[in-house]
Amino acid sequence: MAAFLKVTDLTIGFNAPEPIIDAVNFSLNKGETLAIVGESGSGKTLSCRAILGILPQTAQIRSGQIMFNHLDQQIDLLKLSERCLRSIRGNSISMIFQEPMRSLSPLHKVGHQVAEVLELHLDWSKRKIKQAVLAKFERVGFPDPERAYRAYPFEMSGGMLQRAMIAMAMIAKPDLLIADEPTTALDVTTQAQVLGLIKDLQSETGMAVILVTHDLGVVANMADHVVVMNKGRVMERGEAKLVLGAPAHPYTQKLFAAAPTIPETSEFVPPPPHDDLILDMQDISKTYQARSASALQPAVIIKAVCDVNLKLARGKTFAVVGESGSGKSTCARIALGAELPNIGGRVLFKSQTDKTPIEVQALTHAERVGFQKQAQMVFQDPFSSLSPRMQIIDTLTEPLDIHGIGTKSERNDRALEMLEQVGLNGSMLRRYPHAFSGGQRQRLSIARALTLNPKLLVCDEPTSALDVSVQDQILDLLEEIRDARNLSYLFISHDLAVVSRIADEVAVMRRGRIVEQAPPCTLFANPKHPYTQALIAAQPEPDIHRTIDLNLVSLGAGSSTSWAEEFRFEDKNIPPLMELEPGHMVRCHG
Amino acid sequence: MIILRYAFYRLITMLLTLLLVSALIFFIINLPPGNYLTNQIMELQATGQDAGVAKAKFLQHEYSLDRPLIEQYLIWIGAWPGPYGFSGMLQGDFGWSFEFDQPVIDIVGQALWLTILVNLAAVLFVYLVALPLGVLAAARSQTWVDYTSSFIGYLGLATPNFLLALILFYYGQKYLNLPIGGLMAPEMEGEPMSFAKVKSILLHLIIPTFVIGTSGAAAMMQRLRANMLDELDKPYVETARAKGMSPTKMLMKYPLRMALNPFVADIGNLLPSMISGSVLVSVVLGLQTIGPALLTALKSQDQFLAGFILLFVALLTLIGTMISDVLLMLLDPRIRYGERK
Numbered sequence: 001m002a003a004f005l006k007v008t009d010l011t012i013g014f015n016a017p018e019p020i021i022d023a024v025n026f027s028l029n030k031g032e033t034l035a036i037v038g039e040s041g042s043g044k045t046l047s048c049r050a051i052l053g054i055l056p057q058t059a060q061i062r063s064g065q066i067m068f069n070h071l072d073q074q075i076d077l078l079k080l081s082e083r084c085l086r087s088i089r090g091n092s093i094s095m096i097f098q099e100p101m102r103s104l105s106p107l108h109k110v111g112h113q114v115a116e117v118l119e120l121h122l123d124w125s126k127r128k129i130k131q132a133v134l135a136k137f138e139r140v141g142f143p144d145p146e147r148a149y150r151a152y153p154f155e156m157s158g159g160m161l162q163r164a165m166i167a168m169a170m171i172a173k174p175d176l177l178i179a180d181e182p183t184t185a186l187d188v189t190t191q192a193q194v195l196g197l198i199k200d201l202q203s204e205t206g207m208a209v210i211l212v213t214h215d216l217g218v219v220a221n222m223a224d225h226v227v228v229m230n231k232g233r234v235m236e237r238g239e240a241k242l243v244l245g246a247p248a249h250p251y252t253q254k255l256f257a258a259a260p261t262i263p264e265t266s267e268f269v270p271p272p273p274h275d276d277l278i279l280d281m282q283d284i285s286k287t288y289q290a291r292s293a294s295a296l297q298p299a300v301i302i303k304a305v306c307d308v309n310l311k312l313a314r315g316k317t318f319a320v321v322g323e324s325g326s327g328k329s330t331c332a333r334i335a336l337g338a339e340l341p342n343i344g345g346r347v348l349f350k351s352q353t354d355k356t357p358i359e360v361q362a363l364t365h366a367e368r369v370g371f372q373k374q375a376q377m378v379f380q381d382p383f384s385s386l387s388p389r390m391q392i393i394d395t396l397t398e399p400l401d402i403h404g405i406g407t408k409s410e411r412n413d414r415a416l417e418m419l420e421q422v423g424l425n426g427s428m429l430r431r432y433p434h435a436f437s438g439g440q441r442q443r444l445s446i447a448r449a450l451t452l453n454p455k456l457l458v459c460d461e462p463t464s465a466l467d468v469s470v471q472d473q474i475l476d477l478l479e480e481i482r483d484a485r486n487l488s489y490l491f492i493s494h495d496l497a498v499v500s501r502i503a504d505e506v507a508v509m510r511r512g513r514i515v516e517q518a519p520p521c522t523l524f525a526n527p528k529h530p531y532t533q534a535l536i537a538a539q540p541e542p543d544i545h546r547t548i549d550l551n552l553v554s555l556g557a558g559s560s561t562s563w564a565e566e567f568r569f570e571d572k573n574i575p576p577l578m579e580l581e582p583g584h585m586v587r588c589h590g
Numbered sequence: 591m592i593i594l595r596y597a598f599y600r601l602i603t604m605l606l607t608l609l610l611v612s613a614l615i616f617f618i619i620n621l622p623p624g625n626y627l628t629n630q631i632m633e634l635q636a637t638g639q640d641a642g643v644a645k646a647k648f649l650q651h652e653y654s655l656d657r658p659l660i661e662q663y664l665i666w667i668g669a670w671p672g673p674y675g676f677s678g679m680l681q682g683d684f685g686w687s688f689e690f691d692q693p694v695i696d697i698v699g700q701a702l703w704l705t706i707l708v709n710l711a712a713v714l715f716v717y718l719v720a721l722p723l724g725v726l727a728a729a730r731s732q733t734w735v736d737y738t739s740s741f742i743g744y745l746g747l748a749t750p751n752f753l754l755a756l757i758l759f760y761y762g763q764k765y766l767n768l769p770i771g772g773l774m775a776p777e778m779e780g781e782p783m784s785f786a787k788v789k790s791i792l793l794h795l796i797i798p799t800f801v802i803g804t805s806g807a808a809a810m811m812q813r814l815r816a817n818m819l820d821e822l823d824k825p826y827v828e829t830a831r832a833k834g835m836s837p838t839k840m841l842m843k844y845p846l847r848m849a850l851n852p853f854v855a856d857i858g859n860l861l862p863s864m865i866s867g868s869v870l871v872s873v874v875l876g877l878q879t880i881g882p883a884l885l886t887a888l889k890s891q892d893q894f895l896a897g898f899i900l901l902f903v904a905l906l907t908l909i910g911t912m913i914s915d916v917l918l919m920l921l922d923p924r925i926r927y928g929e930r931k
């Protein structure tokens with residue numbers, strides 16, 4: 001029997017003579033899941049769009065064939081007229097995109113956008129269509145489908161929107177679903193739930209799935225077959241068991257080596273002693289007032305951070321882990337004095353062991369300038385945190401310029417030194433940021449943070465915008481610099497695997513509160529809090545034998561009232577942080 | 591419901607703004623030393639015509655121009671009793687034009703409606719031309735369609751309006767037998783409204799509309815094109831394509847809706863710039879709009895006439911911005927419900 005979808009010798013190029021996709025082959029059987037794995041720029045997304053015929057205008061298909069089994073007929077999608085292709089898009093083959101927030105029109109109701117698929121392809125009455133959409137909304141897990149139908153995208157969370165996108169892709173009962181990094185923009189626990197949903201729907205309808213991802217952990221949880229791509233070519237192809245179990249191609253092996261995992265067991269390392277703290281945040285809370293809908297209603301108070309105590313020992317790394325909205329970034333901003341904590345909170349910073357600590361929340365302007373020299377930040381997105389209109393040398397010397405340090409030539413020497421320290425070549429000084437890759441840019445922003453010779457570096461998700469292999473290098477670099485210069489890091493991340501590698505102490509935050517805190521070895525070997533357990537369970541690992549335990553995830557990541565008795569949060573009754581063993585604190589009733 | 595409440599709120603702020611604007615207008619007009627009457631008195635005294643001086647002095651008292659400025663202002667808007675009790679803007683008394691020696695209302699009365707007519711026609715023209723051309727230029731960007739429409743647009747922007755008016759009059763008369771000058775055939779003036787009169791007005795409107803609207807339309811088209819091009823790259827466009835929508839339908843439904851926001855927000859700005867921009871055109875074209883009257887009034891410091899016209903233009907602007915704000919609310923749910931971050 002012929003394959004359900006067979007891509008042969010697909011070659012796509014843009015204006016340049018070298019193709020971007022070079023003779024790609026893969027095939028897929030009915031009901032199976034094929035994962036296309038690769039780093040950014042590998043051509044995985046482009047290959048998928050070619051199937052649907054939604055390539056960018058400047059792309060040229062140079063050769064190849066995409067045979068698709070449509071109503072028991074073999075058709076070549078590349079030869080199909082635009083009109084015929086339109087009747088297949090959304091109907092027989094549908095697609096889910098990476099960023100649900102941006103993939104839905106902000107001006108149209110969610111339900112309407114989903115219903116539109118049926119309006120385009122079927123002659124159903126409005127009523128029948130709405131019924132179908134509501135049924136599908138219920139299936140993908142909306143607690144109140146009617147309300148979701150009427151909502152606008154900006155009224156929903158990312159996870160909910162991705163469910164709506166899935167509903168939209170599934171509504172016409174397609175034979176093939178193409179999911180392009182469907183969970184990359186989501187939190188781990190949401191990712192686990194969305195992946196589970198796709199899997200369930202697949203087993204219900206028997207559709208085939210092409211899953212495009214950069215995450216081997218996701219592949220291990222989802223795929224029957226795997227295609228590994230790099231620079232537009234297929235590196236390795238085969239059954240998931242074989243490719244993941246014994247990767248043959250060096251590139252696949254490299255990807256595996258770089259994929260961060262949570263260690264199952266590790267040696268016990270005691271938490272760092274708290275006798276020489278560089279940063280000591282005491283009783284930090286932060287509330288925001290959101291403007292209410294009208295002048296008559298009271299303002300809404302949002303508690304971003306509640307009663308956080310955080311102690312960072314000199315030369316160590318303290319990691320704060322949590323999902324979006326957990327308050328971890330607010331903590332980072334407060335630590336740097338970019339935001340003031342509520343009255344009563346104190347942020348103590350001690351630049352050297354024998355100095356008296358300064359209170360960051362109460363600095364005068366002049367003191368603040370001095371403090372800024374000691375504490376710097378590395379941002380998440382290296383693409384938007386470097387000015388595209390400044391040469392690298394200007395970006396790197398700007399901090400020195402602001403603080404009036406050194407002569408011009410001294411500053412330039414310093415910039416060169418920094419560039420070399422982060423593993424870049426001095427000849428790059430005159431270039432603009434666009435000439436650098438994501439990893440190189442993140443190196444640049446680390447170099448910028450280091451020019452003032454700070455003592456404390458706050459890293460806000462420094463690797464989450466990067467490919468795994470690049471992430472690995474950046475983490476190496478951060479570790480190396482920390483040890484060489486005795487730096488201390490406050491490390492913000494949503495990725496437990498990254499944290500397990502770099503941190504000396506980890507705090508897990510949820511909805512503004514620390515729920516568990518311990519050194520990584522203790523935390524990952526013996527997680528106590530249901531939320532921590534959910535985070536660990538949701539982490540996809542590149543091991544097909546260790547699949548995500550969705551029950552554990554939904555229990556811990558669900559409402560805090562559904563947790564076991566001893567951990568339960570109720571309005572006023574919030575359990576205290578208890579020290580269960582030395583250095584291991586859990587928010588639970590005694 | 592939200593819309594109604596918002597519209598009410600906007601109406602209140604509009605009235606307050608109008609009050610503020612009236613004060614600004616009044617004091618700015620009075621910034622240069624003297625006023626129409628003091629100028630006249632000085633001139634009459636210099637030429638020794640004492641009889642005229644007495645009349646001017648009488649007028650000065652009659653219109654309270656001998657009082658402190660703040661009182662003059664309050665009397666003008668009708669919040670303070672003048673020589674004959676409360677009689678100002680609020681009471682519907684728009685004052686006296688010294689230059690034309692007539693009540694202001696008699697001078698601007700008909701011109702007001704013609705001004706609104708001409709400018710509404712021009713605004714409509716701007717939108718009707720800019721919308722399809724802008725969308726087309728974006729959808730077929732970097733093809734001959736795009737280049738041609740941009741070229742015509744730039745030509746429209748770059749040609750001085752009055753020059754365009756003269757050229758169009760000449761060729762319009764020569765080939766299409768279009769009338770020259772005025773807003774209606776001379777024999778129709780003062781006649782009661784009739785079918786023939788409406789037809790005459792419409793015929794006379796063609797060229798002024800085109801002349802006043804071209805540059806606005808060109809600018810608006812370029813803005814819409816740029817907005818559309820930005821939107822075309824957004825992921826939701828890709829989603830719509832992946833659904834199997836036809837390109838035209840997709841274009842109309844998604845990116846155009848998004849690109850409309852700035853387009854709608856421009857309504858407020860368009861009205862005043864057109865009215866002030868059309869002054870020169872009105873003079874050249876011989877249109878009896880308030881433009882030429884405003885020019886004369888400002889030159890001779892005829893303060894009640896100038897003040898009234900400026901206030902009227904301000905009112906139009908405020909109404910325009912209010913319309914665009916309410917339309918934006920209707921168009922964009924993010925504005926309607928106040929986007930949470």
